[in-house]
Amino acid sequence: MTLPPRWVITAIWRLHRALVRAGRGRWGLARPTAGGRFGMLRLRxxxxxxxxxxxxxxxxxEDGDDLVTLAMNGWSAPDPAWWLNLRSMPDAEVDLPAAVRRVRAREAHGAERERLWELVRGYDGYGRDLDAMAALRGRETAVVVLEPRD
Structure with a gap:
């Protein structure tokens, strides 16, 4: 399995982030559709x-009230900066299509990780073969749970 050049991945990320920022969250964010595509959120x-x-x-x-994402960095080996930030300071905010939510991040382990990995696998967007894409990293990809807080 091959990925596009790193500069292509980075350019797409920057364009998407600019679209969300320019539209103040009205464009570029979406809820997941069951059996369809994953959602898009902005994590702060x-x-x-x-x-x-x-x-x-x-x-x-979505897993009940929790939001679940993968700590990947364009499928390259290093952990993404946002995950390093959350490991240091787990309280954050997410912008969703119609709301802002305060969350606390944690990494899923064991049986919970396996269950959530299977949940993510049921959505399009991470690639046709999630396991093959994750293997490109050369180490386990963290499954990140964003729990609501108040």
Missing amino acids: TTGRHSGLERAVVLGYV
């Missing part, structure tokens, strides 16, 4: 070194 974290707000657009699925 606090930079672990700078203390500044950082934002990234991510694919997600």
Whole structure:
């Protein structure tokens, strides 16, 4: 399985983030459709070194009230900066198509991770073969649970 060149992946990410920012969340965010495509949210974290707000657009699925995403970095080996930020400071906010939600992040382990991995596998968007794409990283991809907080 091959990926497009890194510059193509980065350009697509930047364009998508700019679309969401320009539309103030009205464009580029979506809810997941059961048996269809995953949703798109904007995650706002606090930079672990700078203390500044950082934002990234991510694919997600719903598990009850929780939002579930994968900590991948375009399927390359390093963990994405947003996941490093959340591991340092797990409280964050997500922008959804019609709401802003305060969340606390945690990594799923064991049977919960396996169950959520299967849930994610049921949605289009991460690639036709999620396991083959994840194998490109060379190590286990964290399954991140964003739980509502108040």
